[in-house]
Amino acid sequence: MDTEVLRSYLPLFWEALILTVRIGWLGIALAFAIGIITSALLHFKVPVLSAVAKVYIELFRNTPLLVQLFFIYYGLPVLGFQVSAEGCGIAGLGLLGGSYMAETIRSGLDAVPLSQTESALALGMNKRQLFGSIVLPQAFSTSVPALVANVIFLLKETSVFSAISLMDLMFTAKDLIGLYYDTTEALFLLVIFYVIMLLPVSIAGSFIEKKARFRIFG
Amino acid sequence: MGFEVLLKGTNFIRLLQGLWVALRISLISVGISIVLGIILGTLMSLKKPVITAVSRVYLEIVRIMPQMVLLFIVFFGFSKAMGLNLPAEASAIIVFSFWGTAEMGDLVRGCLISIPVIQYESSYALGMSKFNTYxxxxxxxxxxxxxxxxxxxxxxxxxxxxxxxxxxxxxxLKVGQQIIEANRKSSPHAAFGVFATVFLLYFLACWPISRLSKYLEKRWS
Structure with missing residues (x-):
């Protein structure tokens, strides 16, 4: 491996990392927002909208991100929705992640035993107290491991963005291999940069899982 | 809208053939992963320190490395570093089996340790042999x-x-792109129709399977 080559590649990978992280976290933030809204629609059984939410979840959970991105990036402009590659990446990640987050949060809410709700109501708590201090904390603690897994999954999924010509880590590596044929160096840096991006999240995730593990009562 | 492109010639058949290429790779990889995963999971549940350490590193690699990176390493890296020229399909199967084995191994380990000790003890107490118990x-x-x-x-x-x-x-997806390119002049809106169809095809391939999984989970739990 040539250290000179590695050094000359570093700035390119660094720029790509920043782009990947930015799109990744914006997409994940969008995924959380979509997930919370969708799971609320399902949990409170809002008429019509909960059916729409169900269709959305099934559609996006059962298709690959790459196909979703192709559809949004190349297909939708035909209908007049022109989105930039970056916006398309964020939207794709948000839509895919939203369906996963919705399932996770909903199953967390469903896991809270009915006796908890009934006891809270029997104690004279109002709807807000019931939801805010009884149901949500317990639902959150059961869904934390799955939420962490979702976040890591979504950050990994950012690797397909190169297909819609975003200059992410994957794109940079592929480009450099094509230009200079320094395959070993480019792949080595690719791995290192993914480790830099994901290992801290993985470690922080296990830490949060330990902290958030309350007991489920009832 | 671009759907009419698919009715021209053998375009739709070609799209389905393309889907089959992807499905074949995944089915072969799943087969390999299940066999190797059961072995790995059983080994991990033995709680031998060396096996635990090695398998944890393996699982962590799979957990944080995107499959795309692994694909690039096997497809481009192996040929450069070791002179090993793998065909694309073989590299894909290697990578997906490598990934699937880790996932499957973790599932098997989880299932094995989730069986309470009381199950073993009760069957021994009833006089069952080790074979019968298992x-x-x-x-x-x-x-x-x-x-x-x-x-x-x-x-x-x-x-x-x-x-x-x-x-x-x-x-x-590649076949879809080819179809769009070939019909650029006659139907400039093909991108919408073709990619919507690909989207739907993937959905139709995965949805029944995930419904089945959910149904069995509910029925057997």
């Missing part, structure tokens, strides 16, 4: 927990195989 008590319980989870792995494998277009395998 054959009639433990293994049926494990299989019931494992089958929905491994079916779920199949859908994830199918979804992940869409990545193989990035190492030059002509699968459904």
């Amino acid at each position: 054959f009639y008590v433990i293994i049926p319980q494990i299989i019931r927990r494992l089958i929905p989870l491994s079916i779920n792995l199949i859908t994830r494998m199918i979804k992940t195989t869409s990545l193989v277009m990035m190492i030059g395998i002509v699968e459904v």
Whole structure:
């Protein structure tokens, strides 16, 4: 491996990392927002909208991100929705992640035993107290491991963005291999940069899982 | 809207053939992953320090490395570093089996340790031999927990195989692109129709399987 080559590649990978992280976290933030809204629609059984939410979840959970991105990036402009590659990446990640987050949060809410709700109501708590201090904390603690897994999954999924010509880590590596044929160096840096991006999240995730593990009562 | 392109000539058949290429890779990889995963999971549940350490590193690699990176390493890296020229399909199967084995191993380990000790103790107390205990008590319980989870792995494998277009395998997305390119003049809106169809095809391939997995999970739990 040539250290000179590695050094000359570093700035390119660094720029790509920043782009990947930015799109990744914006997409994940969008995924959380979509997930919370969708799971609320399902949990409170809002008429019509909960059916729409169900269709959305099934559609996006059962298709690959790459196909979703192709559809949004190349297909939708035909209908007049022109989105930039970056916006398309964020939207794709948000839509895919939203369906996963919705399932996770909903199953967390469903896991809270009915006796908890009934006891809270029997104690004279109002709807807000019931939801805010009884149901949500317990639902959150059961869904934390799955939420962490979702976040890591979504950050990994950012690797397909190169297909819609975003200059992410994957794109940079592929480009450099094509230009200079320094395959070993480019792949080595690719791995290192993914480790830099994901290992801290993985470690922080296990830490949060330990902290958030309350007991489920009832 | 661009759907009419698919009715021209053999275009739709070609799209389906492309889907089959991706499905074939994922089914072969799932087969390999299930066999190796059961072995790995059983080894991990033995709690031998060396096996635990090695398997933890392996699982962590799979957990944080995107499958696309692994594909690039095997497809481009191996040929440069070791002079090993693997065909794209073989590299894809190697990568997806490497990934699937880790996932499956973790599932098997989880199922094995979730069987309470009381199950073993009760069957011994009833005078069952070790073989009978495993054959009639433990293994049926494990299989019931494992089958929905491994079916779920199949859908994830199918979804992940869409990545193989990035190492030059002509699968459904690539065929779609070819169809769009070839009909650029006659139907400029083909991109919408073709990619919507690909989207739907993937959905139709994965949805029944994930429904089955959910159904079995509910029925057997």
